Amino acid sequence: MTWGADNLPYGVFSRRGEAPRVGVRYGDRVLDLAAALHDEVFAAPTLNPFMARGRTAWHDTRTLIVNKLTSDLAITEPHLVPLDQVRLHMPFEVADYVDFYCSLEHATNVGRIFRPGTEGLLPNWRHLPIGYHGRAGTVVVAGTPITRPHGQLGAGRFGPSAKLDIEAELGFVVGVPSELGAPAGAFEDHVFGVTLVNDWSARDIQAWEYVPLGPFLGKSFATSISPWITPLEALPRIPGRAQDPEPLDYLRRQSDWGLDVSVEVSLNGEVVSRPPYSAMYWTPDQMLAHMTVNGASLRTGDLFASGTISGAQREERGSLIELTWNGTDPIKLAGGETRTFLEDGDTVTIRATAGGRTLGEVSGTIR
């Protein structure tokens, strides 16, 4: 089945009138972990306390859950709650949120659009995974309505954004903190799992504000994540994309953290793009190494995202600004409709699969 024993992502759910608690998705049901495993860490309203326990605990818990769902299924059955009886919540409390810019094709496309007449890619891009801090307090769970932001669209011009866009990304969730003043350890010792991210972006606000300190209000109004966090153990790993020039020592890959994840972006139910995560230039282990090489510490709940996933083909681009070349080349939808950027009432859904398993979906509707 799609959500089988080889998948088992974690989330936070509640039954009507009850407090949120941690569960694992299995088929169309949620396993109530506090009840099934008799462990109070799962009675918390976020994954943070469990994520802080570290890699050995994550592995042992997964083994235990698989046992409960296979050999002990008869005893476990009462703790499996049908999905239609629960509400899903933010799965973890976000500490810091960092967004990277790891797709060569995305950085090139956006560079050409924002800086016409240039090559697009800037001189530093191939040397380090470019990133910036986003607003942690406005990361919301899938399904939260997205209010179209107002802001400055140019000198003396104010109004609702006319270039509301999406960015299809993978997000990585930190479980184990690191010390201030030293680089973090191995990727798999810190990172708990993966979520899907839609980094909503108001391109007109962003274009006016982003020089010289980067995106701010063009991004900070909302970032949506999927309710299920897939543990690293469930992901199919592949070698990362070849890099030229050879990265500096601290960015050198120690093991394969390329991910064979296929992403699909739908607008009002119609697929408009299929970005391949395998095409990403910088891998998540490199993002983590870069983010902490200056001694910046990690906290449980830190979220860092890949940046827009875009492949080499037009139909693999993970944002509307690329798909429509900043609105100059609208996409055609069924029934004769077209889109440059998002209109009120539009629903965007980002889905991802990896090795036949689903990583879930993140959707949001503009109001």
Next chain:
Amino acid sequence: MTWGADNLPYGVFSRRGEAPRVGVRYGDRVLDLAAALHDEVFAAPTLNPFMARGRTAWHDTRTLIVNKLTSDLAITEPHLVPLDQVRLHMPFEVADYVDFYCSLEHATNVGRIFRPGTEGLLPNWRHLPIGYHGRAGTVVVAGTPITRPHGQLGAGRFGPSAKLDIEAELGFVVGVPSELGAPAGAFEDHVFGVTLVNDWSARDIQAWEYVPLGPFLGKSFATSISPWITPLEALPRIPGRAQDPEPLDYLRRQSDWGLDVSVEVSLNGEVVSRPPYSAMYWTPDQMLAHMTVNGASLRTGDLFASGTISGAQREERGSLIELTWNGTDPIKLAGGETRTFLEDGDTVTIRATAGGRTLGEVSGTIR
């Protein structure tokens, strides 16, 4: 006295072997608020729960404390703990950290240094308070040692930063949250008080990484704040600096939130700069209005800082990159020493006063 009944900043302290709790500074002592006011909110290890109560509670508490310290002083005396018997902690848990860029002189100076041959100030600067998100998890309390960051200093070049710098700033601490999807209310309904900020900056790392997404590792290794949060009620307010062009409606000032605060930057005990906060172009009420105009919500514990405070005179510049013009014009210290950027062992202390009252100090030593 310097820390009299017209001042009364809040902080978090602990006595040896006891848990951190909230206190108010009075002279050379700390008033143990949980004991003096019989209110459990002050037994918390952060100011956050108290800050969340809002403006009326802040005012009433201040009135109560003044009474305790004047008419009830005999009864209150046992709850006043000498400063040399306590340790000071981070006064609040930082939710999101935003750093602005509100000094016209600083933005002009840094622009000329980073983009030689240009006017310095970019076309958007006079239209909106430029800002970006910093790393909340590496905001530390005064006295925390600062480890010199390593990072990329250019293509293929890695090592310890050779251009470690300071930024003298004021920080504003949010008490009352706001809803996602709508602008925040009045400044004084959300903001609890003011702290001093040293936004440590590695200029060589920053110069290489900051295009196009802004400062990241050049800043994220540490940001120091003072242990005492001065409530808004204790601050001397003055009209903000004249602005041209007239700001858009949402940025129009509703009341006077210019602040007559004098800042003093010392390097190893010697004053090297006296930046005047009154010269800032954008006032903190405008920062708050801008930060939330796109519907981004506020949380209790959000910190937003002014950006480097620099006046028109050389001796009023709040960063070494400006004081030494990117190292080309070293500053001379007593005893014949000179400095371009910080050396290991250097201690920087930022102090501020307002209307004869101290706002405290934030210091840190490089290791």
